Amino acid sequence: MADAPVTAVRPPEPQPRDPDDADRPAGKNGRKGRIRQPLRYRLKRDRTLLLLCLPGVLYFALFFYLPLAGNVIAFQDYQPFLGFKQSPFVGLANFTALLAEPEFWSAVSNTLQITAIQLLLYFPAPIALALLLNSLISEKIKRFIQTVVYLPHFLSWVVVVAMFKQVLGGAGSVTTLLMEHGVTIGNVMTDPGTFKLLITAQAIWKDCGWGTIIFLAAIASIDMGQYESAAMDGAGWVRRIWHVTLPGIRPVILMLLILRLGDILSVGFEQIILQRDAVGPDASEVMDTYVYFHGVVDGDWGMSTAAGLMKGVIGFALILAANKLAHRFGEQGVYR
Amino acid sequence: MSQQSVVSRLRTARSAPLGASRPRRTHGRPPWMERPHWYGQGAKAAALVVLTVIVLYPFVLAIGTSLAGREELNANGGYVLLPHHPTLEAYRVILSGGVVTQAALVSICITLIGTALSLACTVMIAYGTSRPGTVLGKPILLLVLGTFLFAPGIIPTYLAVQQFKMLDTYAALILPVLLNAFNIVVVRSFFQSIPEELYDAARIDGAGEVTVLFRIVLPLSKAVLAVVGLFYAVGYWNSFFNAVLYLNDSSKFPIQVILRSYVLNGQSINASAMGVHAVPPATSLQMAVLIIAIVPIFCVYPFLQKFFVKGVLTGAIKG
Numbered sequence: 001m002a003d004a005p006v007t008a009v010r011p012p013e014p015q016p017r018d019p020d021d022a023d024r025p026a027g028k029n030g031r032k033g034r035i036r037q038p039l040r041y042r043l044k045r046d047r048t049l050l051l052l053c054l055p056g057v058l059y060f061a062l063f064f065y066l067p068l069a070g071n072v073i074a075f076q077d078y079q080p081f082l083g084f085k086q087s088p089f090v091g092l093a094n095f096t097a098l099l100a101e102p103e104f105w106s107a108v109s110n111t112l113q114i115t116a117i118q119l120l121l122y123f124p125a126p127i128a129l130a131l132l133l134n135s136l137i138s139e140k141i142k143r144f145i146q147t148v149v150y151l152p153h154f155l156s157w158v159v160v161v162a163m164f165k166q167v168l169g170g171a172g173s174v175t176t177l178l179m180e181h182g183v184t185i186g187n188v189m190t191d192p193g194t195f196k197l198l199i200t201a202q203a204i205w206k207d208c209g210w211g212t213i214i215f216l217a218a219i220a221s222i223d224m225g226q227y228e229s230a231a232m233d234g235a236g237w238v239r240r241i242w243h244v245t246l247p248g249i250r251p252v253i254l255m256l257l258i259l260r261l262g263d264i265l266s267v268g269f270e271q272i273i274l275q276r277d278a279v280g281p282d283a284s285e286v287m288d289t290y291v292y293f294h295g296v297v298d299g300d301w302g303m304s305t306a307a308g309l310m311k312g313v314i315g316f317a318l319i320l321a322a323n324k325l326a327h328r329f330g331e332q333g334v335y336r
Numbered sequence: 337m338s339q340q341s342v343v344s345r346l347r348t349a350r351s352a353p354l355g356a357s358r359p360r361r362t363h364g365r366p367p368w369m370e371r372p373h374w375y376g377q378g379a380k381a382a383a384l385v386v387l388t389v390i391v392l393y394p395f396v397l398a399i400g401t402s403l404a405g406r407e408e409l410n411a412n413g414g415y416v417l418l419p420h421h422p423t424l425e426a427y428r429v430i431l432s433g434g435v436v437t438q439a440a441l442v443s444i445c446i447t448l449i450g451t452a453l454s455l456a457c458t459v460m461i462a463y464g465t466s467r468p469g470t471v472l473g474k475p476i477l478l479l480v481l482g483t484f485l486f487a488p489g490i491i492p493t494y495l496a497v498q499q500f501k502m503l504d505t506y507a508a509l510i511l512p513v514l515l516n517a518f519n520i521v522v523v524r525s526f527f528q529s530i531p532e533e534l535y536d537a538a539r540i541d542g543a544g545e546v547t548v549l550f551r552i553v554l555p556l557s558k559a560v561l562a563v564v565g566l567f568y569a570v571g572y573w574n575s576f577f578n579a580v581l582y583l584n585d586s587s588k589f590p591i592q593v594i595l596r597s598y599v600l601n602g603q604s605i606n607a608s609a610m611g612v613h614a615v616p617p618a619t620s621l622q623m624a625v626l627i628i629a630i631v632p633i634f635c636v637y638p639f640l641q642k643f644f645v646k647g648v649l650t651g652a653i654k655g
Contacts, residue, residue: 042471048545049464053476056461059515060479063496070492084495132383137365145384147641148391154633156574158592162599162626163394166401166415173397173415180413205390224366231368270577274600288490295491296581308489316485 074306080299094306104307106282107290110196114267114286117200123260125204126211127253131241133212134219149209157270160206164198165189189275192283199271214256215249222248254326262319265311287311395630402426402623409617426616426624436625438587439594442506443573446590447632450510450572455565457515459557462523463549467535477524483517490581497582508582509575509590516571519564526560527553559643566640573632595629598622 043050074094076087098104129149136142152160167174170187178185188198226244235243246253269288276284281293287307295304365371397415403426404412404419430436464470465477493512502508530553538548554561576592583589597603599622 039471046471049467049470050472051464052460052545052549053464053472054460055457056464056515056520057476057479059457059511060483062500063493063512063514064483064488065479067488067492067496068486070495071489073492073495129387132380135380136384141384145388148388150641151637152391154570154574154637155630156576156592158576158596158600159574159626159629162595162622163398165600166397166623166626167394171414173413173417176413176415209391228366228368231370236370273577273580274596277601291490292581296494301491301495305489305491308491312487312489315487319485 071305071309071312073302074309076302078301078305080301090302094302095310098303098306098310101303103281103285104290107285107287110284111265111267111286114196114199115264117196118203118267119260121200122203122208123257125208127215127249129208130212130215130219131245133216134245135237146209146212149212151209152206153210155206157206157268157274160202161271161274164202164205190278192279195275195279195283199268199275202271203268214252218249218252219245254329258319258322258326261322262315264318265315398623398626398630402620402627404617404620406617406620409619414619423616426620427628429616430621430624430628436591436594436628439589439591440628442588443590443592444632446506446509446575447569447572450514451565451569453510454514454516454519454568454572455561458519458523458564458568459549459554459561461515462520463527463545463553466524466527467545480517480520494581503582504584504588506588509578510572512582513571513575513578516567519567523557523560523564526557530556562640563643566636566643569636570633591625591629595625598625 037045070084073084073087075089075091076084077090077093078084078087133142133145136145155163166172168185168188169175170189172189175185175187188194191198222245226248227240230240230244265287267286267288269286269292272284272286272289273292276289281289285293288311291304291308291311294300294307397417400416400418401409403422403424404416405421405423405425408416408419408421431440461476461480465473465480467473497503497508497512502511534552534556535548538552543551574592575590576596579588579590579593583593604618
């Protein structure tokens with residue numbers, strides 16, 4: 001490269017034909033020499049495909065983008081009988097009212113606490129389990145354990161909470177068993193003090209096994225030769241995990257961490273709604289439940305939509321920020 | 337087969353040249369790995385046993401309790417792991433008509449109809465956006481992918497459903513959750529991994545888009561459709577909050593809502609009103625409802641287990 005004359009005429013590189021270019025409108029810099037069919041012709045040509053897309057597009061328009069636009073009621077004093085066309089606009093009044101509401105701040109604080117606990121305890125759990133599964137030599141045992149630990153993922157939250165209740169509730173089997181041996185743990189299911197740990201435990205029980213799938217795949221992509229050389233250099237299994245396995249799955253860990261960071265403000269909505277009555281809102285109210293109970297249940301539409309919108313916007317910003325951060329660390333991130 | 341290629345692409349993602357030979361993962365212990373100490377093995381085995389017990393214990397407990405009679409429950413302090421005199425009385429009571437039977441039927445219908453609709457629409461939009469060069473293909477795809485970034489929120493969605501006059505109808509349990517962008521991406525990326533030559537050959541033979549979809553694409557996609565169908569079906573069967581949000585009429589409640597009111601909120605199952613004389617104990621009835629809410633998942637799980645890892649990975653990489 002270095003000693004090639006600067007004036008050398010490079011043969012034009014064959015441009016990879018991107019078929020999607022065919023319907024990109026030719027702007028000022030539009031590549032020449034490409035024949036573009038008129039739009040009407042292309043619509044007619046692809047009408048079958050477009051028809052196939054129609055139900056899906058309708059769904060996203062009606063149940064996603066329309067409600068997304070419906071967030072305008074966050075800036076309105078929304079009255080159900082007036083509808084959002086006639087309800088008066090109140091500017092940011094809903095937001096200022098919301099920020100002055102102690103219950104809202106309690107919900108924010110609960111949400112952040114739960115996220116912190118889950119990042120600390122729930123996030124590493126599948127990684128640890130994946131390392132354990134990966135260390136199993138016998139394919140049979142490995143497959144059996146996988147079958148077992150994936151199963152709870154497919155249960156509904158109602159079932160999971162009901163199962164925790166039958167085991168750890170006030171009259172639960174383990175509670176009773178411990179009581180017979182002189183250990184009193186009380187009713188874990190209704191204790192506001194330990195509620196955040198309880199829902200983390202439930203989340204781990206339900207999804208830890210399922211979470212291993214992606215880590216196991218990432219581990220499988222690591223070159224076995226690296227392990228072999230590490231072993232030759234005298235690295236024991238701990239060092240092999242620390243210096244080969246974990247760096248090997250770092251991009252996946254970072255990617256999932258980013259996704260989780262973008263979701264900081266949403267923590268187990270159904271799970272918490274199911275147990276809110278048992279432990280009381282002081283310990284269990286999170287942003288989503290706050291929106292639901294103040295909006296749909298109490299009818300304070302404008303303010304709760306404002307809370308929901310705020311959550312959505314912050315979540316969106318967090319995703320972008322976390323992705324930037326990943327690029328800063330030299331990782332791929334979720335998207336470019 | 338093309339799905340495998342996605343998985344193998346992940347496997348080779350970090351090794352430099354594609355197709356370069358590298359040590360294969362083989363069964364058994366690699367020669368360089370040291371023989372484990374007995375205590376290491378012991379600790380590992382103990383961890384696995386504890387893990388299995390923690391996951392399976394609640395299932396066994398629920399099944400055992402649902403089959404136990406009153407005396408046994410009283411003697412064991414409320415729950416029974418393995419009943420000595422199993423009886424199906426609790427199931428007979430809750431399935432002999434009444435609230436639980438009704439709810440189970442509602443859930444079954446919602447799941448079947450919803451899954452069929454979801455799967456059909458997913459295949460259609462995935463195919464419609466998977467062919468290269470389709471006019472409007474990119475904007476439609478962006479429409480789908482946009483759902484990953486934003487969320488409309490509970491209240492606006494609720495108000496939209498209200499505007500469409502769907503409150504208190506079964507449609508509210510299906511239509512608002514009809515499609516899932518993740519599933520569309522999975523199916524679409526599978527369609528795109530089908531070799532282009534197959535499409536070309538079919539087209540040369542004069543097949544239109546619909547014929548290609550039905551005769552070429554769908555027969556090749558059984559595995560991915562099974563996975564995505566499973567995800568939709570599990571979603572419908574397990575859905576609880578939408579019913580609470582959109583339904584008022586308790587006769588329309590699906591099984592999960594009924595399970596919640598009986599087991600979590602402690603509402604008593606009115607068995608004597610069903611004309612049963614010897615009423616089974618409340619705990620047995622509750623656990624029987626719980627088991628009914630799990631049984632369908634148990635039924636499909638073994639069949640689909642071999643597919644879903646691939647499905648999850650495809651979505652994870654492309655999405």
